[in-house]
Each structure stands twice: as structure tokens, then as C-alpha cells.
Amino acid sequence: MAGFNNQPPVSEFRRPTSWGRTRSPKNILSAHRAGINASGDGLTLTGAATSGAYTTENQRFLTVVLTTYNTSFKVQGYMHASGQWADIKGSPTINAVGSWVVEINGIDQVRFVSGGNTVLYAACSTF
Helix, strand or coil, rough: CCCCCCCCCCCCCCCCCCCCCCCCECCCCCCCCCCCCCCCCCCCECHHHHCCEEECCCCCCCEEEECCCCCCCCEEEEEEECCCECCCCCCEEEEEEEEEECCCCCEEEEEEEEEECCCEEEECCCC
């Protein structure tokens, strides 16, 4: 039979690029994620700086772990619908080492604004 091909077109092969619903936090800073330019699993901001944008993939919670003393930072969110960056209410504007969970329902991307040298880790989850 001429012209018969049993191989499906390339468009039928799907490579998963999102996490879907997640129970445990997934690192959003990891270098293995497409489009992320962070080195390693953490983020280091030197001086008063703003990080790049990190995709949340419509997860519900953002967990942030700050590992540097005597620094302050805050979390900002971006919604494609508004096209604006804004401080996330309930996000930590802190000057201490610790871990915080922030609800980010509906936020498409997050970024971190530092007031000094900051080392932090960030992850997102659905539950």
C-alpha cells in the first residue's frame, strides 16, 4: 500500500512542561526549569535589587525561605490580565530568617524585591 504511514505526526507527542496539581512544594528557582536563569536551587540578590520573573503555573501557595540575616525583602505578583506588578498582600516584608507561606491564587508570575544582600529559596504548591 503506497502512502500508508503508521507513525503519528509530531504534534501528537506531548512533552509535559507543567506540574499540574502538586501536594508538595516545587522549586520555582531551579535551573532545570525552562526560562529560568537562576543558578542552583536558591536565589541570591546583591544590594537593593529586583529578581527576574518566576512562573507560578497557577499554583495556590508560595513558600519562601529566607536564609540571610539583616536583610529585608518583599514579594510582588504579576497577572497577565492586568499587565501590572504589585506587592502581594500578606507577603512578608521582613527583616529576619525564616519560612513564610503566601497565598498567590491567580498570580501568574512572582518576583522578589530585596533591600540588601539576600539569599532565598522559593517553591509553589496547590495544597
